Amino acid sequence: MAVKTLTINNRLISARESDTLLDAAREVGVHIPTLCHLEGVSDIGACRLCLVEIAGSNKLQPACVTKVAEGMEIQTNTEKLQKYRKMIVELLFAEGNHICSVCVANGSCELQDLAVEMGMDHVSLAYQFPQRDVDLSHERFGIDHNRCVLCTRCIRVCDEIEGAHTWDMAGRGHNSRVITDLNQPWGTADSCTSCGKCLMACPTGAIFSQCSTVGEMAKERSKLEFITTARKERKWIF
Structure with missing residues (x-):
């Protein structure tokens, strides 16, 4: 496999030609914030938090879906990027109903x-206070759309790891939302296997276990990467 040489934050590094900028950065210990990225599933560049500056380009590029190239010069933590990332996080809080306490x-x-x-x-932005519901129709889990950030991690993990494709996206813009089985209540979704992978993938408290109370929702996302790696390396032979 060919190797590419590039510069990240003025540091000369090497990376595999199949690597993304996010892969290359993490390989050498450079932190780039992400929200929609999840190890073990495909990347879609939805959250835009991993934007980086590339010399010679007047556009900021998402590191999770941009492949490395020979001679690239990357900056990951400039004042401009910090400003954009902070604005994105503020937009996520203002657009939903996130009450951490x-x-x-x-x-x-x-x-x-x-x-x-x-x-x-x-x-610093005006709160939208959208009217969103909470679906508790499933016997084990629930989804609070007020806390959803539309990262689509639940959709990808259900499709790519569990193979059920219970979750999908509906609507456009401000009306976008994740749905189950053609917009049925989660508890009546025949395709759902109740595996809980969507719960482990969710970055916020949007998908939760009904037995959890405030501050109890710790998630073991490393299990998803383990399953994917084990399948790829054929560690499980049936």
């Missing part, structure tokens, strides 16, 4: 962690 994922939430990382101490 009463959320099951309080203390174990990737959106909350990003807000801290970006130094966000308030939301």
Whole structure:
């Protein structure tokens, strides 16, 4: 496999030609914030938090879906990028109804962690206060659309790892939302296997276990990467 040489934050590195900029950065210990990225499933570049600056390009590019190229010069943490990332996190808080103090994922939430990382101490944008429902029709799990950030991790993990494709996206723009089985209540979705992979994939408290209370929703996302790796390396032979 060919190797590409590039520069990240003025540091000369080498990467496989199949790597993305996010892969290459993480390989050498360079942190790039993400929200829609999840190890073990495909990337779609939805959250735009992993935007980086590439010399010679007047556009910011998402690191998770941009392949490395010979001679690239990348900056991952400029003042411009910090400003954009903070604005994106503020937009996510303003667009939904995120009240951390009463959320099951309080203390174990990737959106909350990003807000801290970006130094966000308030939301400078007008809150939208959308009217969104909570679906508790499933016997084990629930989904609170108020906390959903439309990262589509639940959709991808259900499709690519579980193979059920229970979850999908409906609507456009402000009306976008994740749905189950052609917009049926989750509890009546015949395709759902109740595996819980969507719960483990969710970065916030949007998908939760009904036995969890405030601050109890710790998720083991490494299990999803383990399953994918085990399948790829044929560690499970039936």
